[in-house]
Amino acid sequence: MQHNLTVYNTLTRTKEKFEPIHPAMVGMYVCGPTVYSDVHLGNCRTFDSFDLIYRYLLHLGYKVRYVRNITDAGHLEGDNDEGDDKFAKKARLEQLEPMEIVQKYTLGFHDVLRMFNTLPPSIEPTATGHISEQIEMIKQIIANGYAYEVNGTVYFDVDKYTKEHNYTILTNRNLEDLLNNTRELGGQDEKYGRLDFALWIKAKPEHIMRWSSPWSVGFPGWHIECSAMSRKYLGDQFDIHGGGMDLAATHHTNEIAQSEACNSVQPAKYWMHTNMLTVNGTRMSKSAGNGFLPHELFTGDHPLLNKGYSPMAVRFFMLQAHYRSTLDFSNEALEAAEKGYKRLMAAIGLLNKIVPAAKSDIDIDLKVLRARCYAAMDDDFNSPVLIAELFELVRLINSVYDGKQQLDQGALESVRELIQHFVFDVMGLSDDQLGSDQESVERLMEIIINIRNEAKKNKDFTVSDRIRQELAEIGIQLKDSRDGTLWNKI
Ligand code: AMP
């Protein structure tokens, strides 16, 4: 592989050359959604950003094991291991079982990501499916002296950990400041230290989602699931750990501490964080109530939206910003992105209509342009720069179509290859004019039936019979009726 991929590592706060631990298999773990409600567009931005990263690694020829978890247990509403279980609360509200809530929102999450053309991960483990792995890990952390039990609840001992490790390694915060900004322990508190966090929580009688453990009937804390599942599927040390920037200060900081305390090694070589999607400068979030649901965006059915946008136009909008920059939502920005996306797709549509010339006569060097596309992606997955390079191709295609420049067969192939690699494979865009698979089938059948009927009209029965026969062989039956030719699957 001739590429010089560099990635920004939150851990070292620098761009580093990407050198996987085991080049034969890149391990990537991304914190997935908490499935007690619909995902909003902000969540989608993070998953689409990691989709771009995943796609580019695949494109470069790496084998990647991409693990993205589903958090379906253990989230309490409060920040301090307190409050109601989010799943149980939602289940009461919707009069469903907690696991029905999990199923409903997991399916919704998958539907949305499919619309955005996001590739599924290699493994999608759930927290509730890995309770025993979490218990084993907690046992090991206790055995190594970094956790303690009080009344059936197990806490991570941050004070003990900081004596030998840098607890704030990921965010570089000052531990003193952090302590000063954390509320003091009250009389009710069982924790030894203010920064200690729960690994296992003893269930109150009303808590529905509960499991047996050596300490109590209870449930795991929020952070332990990712340490346990990444370890199970990717090993004690793997290449990339990712998630939204908002997860770095607590969730990922605690994940590193747990994994180090258990395995004595830093879990991930590169920590990658995506920046936030904002609305008028405020982070889009479930709690702030400013979260657009993707279907609201697609239909335009939201007070802040002037109209609806196709999933691919929205994906393009997100790709126009680098994953480490904030991206502010506005109708103007979306409209501009939609125009850009349509210009790109229109040019790609013209490619099939271009007749190659005997000799190329173009004002750009395609080899240089290709190198610049790779350079953009090699520079920490810089999709906005890649898009700018691809618009050079758009300009070229339009100019060739207008007869102002000429492409020979080889150059035309090079343009097609660049489009296939970067627009479709790497950026994961598709032409939304083609619609869903079902719509495509309907349109293809319409075309085939029209050709058959024309053949019949011209008394070319060899062709019309062949079409009927070959469709029948793949289980499609044609029926001629007064309303035209209908088709169905046998
Ligand atoms: P959650 O379901 O809230 O745990 O979030 C799932 C993922 O979405 C996490 O990686 C979050 O960091 C990420 N996320 C949440 N809000 C935003 C946002 N406004 N912009 C980008 N990513 C976000």
Ligand code: ZN
């Ligand atoms: Zn996580």
